[in-house]
Amino acid sequence: MTEEKKSESLTAHDSTIREPLFEFLELQMQTYLVVVDFRRRRNKQGEEYGMPVCYYEWPEDKWGYDLVTGAYAEVLKFLLTSRRKM
Numbered sequence: 001m002t003e004e005k006k007s008e009s010l011t012a013h014d015s016t017i018r019e020p021l022f023e024f025l026e027l028q029m030q031t032y033l034v035v036v037d038f039r040r041r042r043n044k045q046g047e048e049y050g051m052p053v054c055y056y057e058w059p060e061d062k063w064g065y066d067l068v069t070g071a072y073a074e075v076l077k078f079l080l081t082s083r084r085k086m
Helices: 003-029 059-063 065-085
Strands: 034-042 048-057
Touching: 034 059, 048 059, 059 065
Parallel strands: none
Antiparallel strands: 034 048
């Protein structure tokens, strides 16, 4: 396989995997998704095994709609005052 074909196949493969991953990470960085717990899986006997799995929630579900939307106003106020200082 030539280098050009390798890079083409890699690019096609990466875009199918990376786009949803980057969208997910972007949601996390903007706090539209928050980590709520890490749990390990359980076997039929109820024993934990393997690596912990991360569970996510919307911030509105975790802290309540009023608290989350109230924070948006605080962020906007902070951004407006910090721009004036510049």
